[in-house]
Amino acid sequence: xxGYRKYFGKKLAWFLITLxxxxxxxxxxxxxxxxxxxxxxxxxxxxxxTDASAVQEIYKRYxxxxxxxxxxxxxxxxxxxxxxxxxxxxxxSQYPRKVSNIISSAIGWTxxxxxxxxxxxxxxxxxxxxxxxYIRKGFDKVLLPISLFLSNVPAFGMAxxxxxxxxxxxxxxxxxxxxxxxxxxxxxxxFVKSVISxxxxxxWSIVLVSIGGQAVGMRSxxxxxxxxxxxKYARFLGIKDRKIVGYVFRNAMLPQVTGLALSxxxxxxxxxxxxxxxxxxxxxxxxxxxxxxxxxxxISATTLIITIMVLIVTFVxxxxxxxxDPRVKAAQFDA
Amino acid sequence: xxxxxxxxxxxxxxxxxxxxFVAILLTMFIYPLINPGNPLEMIGVGTFARPGTYVSLYDxxxxxxxxLRLADADDKRLAKQLSDxxxxxxxxxxxxxxxxxxxxxxSDTDALLELWRANYDPAVKPKGMTQAKRNxxxxxxxxxxxxxxxxxLIIADTGExxxxxxxxxxxxxxxxxxxxxxxxxxxxxxxxxxGRDVLKELVSAAGTSIVIGLLAGLVATLxxxxxxxxxxxxxxxxxxxxxxxxxxxxxxxxxxxxxLISYSIGQEQRGAAVVALVIGLTSWTWTCRSVRSQVxxxxxxxxxxxxxxxxxxxxxxxxxxxxxYIASYVVMAFILQVSxxxxxxxxxxxxxxxxxxxxxxxxxxMMNWAMLxxxxxxxxxxxxxxxxxxxxxxxxxxxxxxTGLDQVFNPxxxx
Numbered sequence: 001x002x003g004y005r006k007y008f009g010k011k012l013a014w015f016l017i018t019l020x021x022x023x024x025x026x027x028x029x030x031x032x033x034x035x036x037x038x039x040x041x042x043x044x045x046x047x048x049x050t051d052a053s054a055v056q057e058i059y060k061r062y063x064x065x066x067x068x069x070x071x072x073x074x075x076x077x078x079x080x081x082x083x084x085x086x087x088x089x090x091x092x093s094q095y096p097r098k099v100s101n102i103i104s105s106a107i108g109w110t111x112x113x114x115x116x117x118x119x120x121x122x123x124x125x126x127x128x129x130x131x132x133x134y135i136r137k138g139f140d141k142v143l144l145p146i147s148l149f150l151s152n153v154p155a156f157g158m159a160x161x162x163x164x165x166x167x168x169x170x171x172x173x174x175x176x177x178x179x180x181x182x183x184x185x186x187x188x189x190x191f192v193k194s195v196i197s198x199x200x201x202x203x204w205s206i207v208l209v210s211i212g213g214q215a216v217g218m219r220s221x222x223x224x225x226x227x228x229x230x231x232k233y234a235r236f237l238g239i240k241d242r243k244i245v246g247y248v249f250r251n252a253m254l255p256q257v258t259g260l261a262l263s264x265x266x267x268x269x270x271x272x273x274x275x276x277x278x279x280x281x282x283x284x285x286x287x288x289x290x291x292x293x294x295x296x297x298x299i300s301a302t303t304l305i306i307t308i309m310v311l312i313v314t315f316v317x318x319x320x321x322x323x324x325d326p327r328v329k330a331a332q333f334d335a
Numbered sequence: 336x337x338x339x340x341x342x343x344x345x346x347x348x349x350x351x352x353x354x355x356f357v358a359i360l361l362t363m364f365i366y367p368l369i370n371p372g373n374p375l376e377m378i379g380v381g382t383f384a385r386p387g388t389y390v391s392l393y394d395x396x397x398x399x400x401x402x403l404r405l406a407d408a409d410d411k412r413l414a415k416q417l418s419d420x421x422x423x424x425x426x427x428x429x430x431x432x433x434x435x436x437x438x439x440x441x442s443d444t445d446a447l448l449e450l451w452r453a454n455y456d457p458a459v460k461p462k463g464m465t466q467a468k469r470n471x472x473x474x475x476x477x478x479x480x481x482x483x484x485x486x487x488l489i490i491a492d493t494g495e496x497x498x499x500x501x502x503x504x505x506x507x508x509x510x511x512x513x514x515x516x517x518x519x520x521x522x523x524x525x526x527x528x529x530g531r532d533v534l535k536e537l538v539s540a541a542g543t544s545i546v547i548g549l550l551a552g553l554v555a556t557l558x559x560x561x562x563x564x565x566x567x568x569x570x571x572x573x574x575x576x577x578x579x580x581x582x583x584x585x586x587x588x589x590x591x592x593x594x595l596i597s598y599s600i601g602q603e604q605r606g607a608a609v610v611a612l613v614i615g616l617t618s619w620t621w622t623c624r625s626v627r628s629q630v631x632x633x634x635x636x637x638x639x640x641x642x643x644x645x646x647x648x649x650x651x652x653x654x655x656x657x658x659x660y661i662a663s664y665v666v667m668a669f670i671l672q673v674s675x676x677x678x679x680x681x682x683x684x685x686x687x688x689x690x691x692x693x694x695x696x697x698x699x700x701m702m703n704w705a706m707l708x709x710x711x712x713x714x715x716x717x718x719x720x721x722x723x724x725x726x727x728x729x730x731x732x733x734x735x736x737x738t739g740l741d742q743v744f745n746p747x748x749x750x
Contacts, residue, residue: 018586025587029595148738154678154730156685156702157723160711168712175712216738265588266675272590273682277706291687292597299598303591310588 007322015315022307030300051092086302093293099301114271117206125214133222153214159205159277174198176279202278206271209303221252261317265310342743349739356733363542374539379530383715386525391518398516400509414444431461493636525717528708540696541725544677547611551676554615558624567630581620589617597688607690614679622668629661665745667737674733698726
């Protein structure tokens with residue numbers, strides 16, 4: 001078990017270090033901006049007021065509330081302390097709603113959409129890629145150019161195309177949102193049905209985009225492995241084809257898992273933008289409305305949550321990788 | 336070198352990608368020569384004019400006419416004038432009066448009109464139909480009859496005292512040659528929400544986006560390459576520090592950093608070049624990691640050791656003994672960086688964090704505008720679909736070139 005423990009320990013340490021850096025960056029970067037967010041919100045609140053001392057008073061009140069009147073270091077410690085209590089501050093644009101409140105109502109939608117979509121896209125893509133590598137002629141010729149082309153369609157482009165085809169032209173899917181606009185979230189059958197019908201287009205647009213890239217990667221990895229010496233050697237030994245194919249695909253899968261871990265951030269970023277197209281009530285749309293409203297506590301909170309999500313997924317993938325990678329396994333027996 | 340190039344151009348994938356990319360580049364250079372002017376000029380006053388040829392009505396009325404007697408002219412005119420609502424209303428009338436409409440297609444104007452002429456009777460009062468509705472049918476019938484009758488359109492202008500003075504008359508058989516009309520504007524992709532020529536804007540936007548991609552790719556590759564070389568060749572504490580930073584920034588999504596930095600910079604300072612720079616600054620980690628691993632495998636080769644023994648400087652060893660061996664790799668990484676830079680700009684702009692909107696159009700900004708004015712829900716496909724297609728084609732061609740290069744330089748990947 002020592003090999004595993006060492007591997008996990010190392011991965012966990014990296015996870016924590018990255019988390020700390022991410023939190024620091026998340027705190028510092030928005031505070032480097034030239035404009036003063038508090039004066040912006042004061043300006044909005046004090047619209048039409050002529051009494052300068054009243055405006056001054058409002059400014060001071062907000063400064064105290066958001067804590068921007070304290071030195072940077074102190075602000076940082078307050079920020080971290082609040083973070084541990086799950087307090088991400090107060091939203092500017094939806095004042096006095098708490099940012100954590102907004103985020104928690106959005107995060108479930110995003111996870112429910114993106115996690116299954118990326119997993120399904122990854123599995124389907126790898127399956128198609130492996131098939132293309134194994135069957136080659138004909139199948140490969142048709143599938144490869146299509147996959148290459150599909151993998152280059154930006155996620156938002158796929159989203160718009162699906163939306164226009166299925167929702168606007170053929171009217172077999174709703175235009176946008178997470179559920180019908182006349183409903184209140186509950187667990188009735190009608191609501192669940194509405195959620196499922198609104199789920200289809202965003203889901204498939206993410207799946208279709210990720211299939212292409214994964215299929216192309218898996219295909220070339222499989223071809224690479226199929227040409228490897230150990231395959232030829234196994235053939236000489238007379239090992240059954242089926243068994244060899246099993247080995248080959250297992251080996252080809254390993255880089256695909258690493259590839260997923262490395263590209264998960266990019267994929268989530270693309271999918272978040274696709275959310276905007278469907279006005280899906282997830283983090284992507286939240287971020288969009290935060291940017292348009294110049295709501296900087298909300299922006300920094302969404303980016304932080306997204307970073308943490310990506311970090312967790314990467315960490316989990318690293319752990320999974322540890323279980324399936326024979327080299328990590330070998331280290332266990334060495335010890 | 337010459338041999339390598341020949342090999343590269345023998346790869347069909349590289350060639351196809353290269354041809355697409357060069358075609359896009361050529362369009363960007365040649366199209367502005369054919370259709371010069373400011374791509375952001377708002378020529379249309381309304382939003383989203385359909386693609387097509389626009390003929391000035393004023394000039395057409397004053398152009399000498401020819402008389403053409405075309406048999407199907409009336410039918411075409413009628414087909415154009417009958418709106419979808421009118422057609423549906425006609426079918427409603429048929430069903431209200433019990434006319435057999437089996438197999439009737441409402442887009443088939445001839446059949447619809449034939450049935451209408453045979454069956455419509457203003458005296459009939461279908462059950463449950465209001466007076467207003469019956470009057471609507473009377474007007475519709477009158478309109479249909481009117482198109483069939485011969486009449487002329489009088490052109491008049493206001494003379495002295497405000498009275499209309501007849502200037503000329505247009506009959507239904509008058510035709511003008513489009514070539515003789517003084518003002519004809521062809522808008523192959525219509526206009527966008529601001530009334531700008533979409534094709535002209537698209538060509539200019541594709542150019543800006545490619546420049547942003549190239550700049551971002553250049554910055555990312557330069558940073559990645561120099562850090563990778565330093566960390567791989569020098570090693571030691573230098574390697575540790577660089578790899579520490581690289582590992583952290585590979586996991587923190589570049590997209591998030593991009594949003595934070597772009598937002599912090601603020602709308603005013605965010606020109607196209609600044610956006611490109613920021614994209615480059617957040618996407619160098621890939622290049623750095625792979626350059627480092629390549630350099631480590633090269634570091635102890637004989638020719639490098641020989642060079643070291645000959646007392647060559649670090650700079651010279653890197654330049655002559657290491658760089659040529661990883662050049663193909665760096666070029667491939669650069670191509671991928673360009674393609675992801677273009678995509679990153681588009682995504683940033685869609686979020687509303689793109690370059691300043693007043694100076695240049697970019698593909699992402701065009702997409703953002705089209706979405707803001709809901710081109711996708713009101714059927715104005717020309718405002719967004721060409722943009723998506725352009726982004727896809729650019730990145731498709733770049734990736735094809737990359738795959739082709741990969742197969743040339745990594746023989747194990749060859750099919």
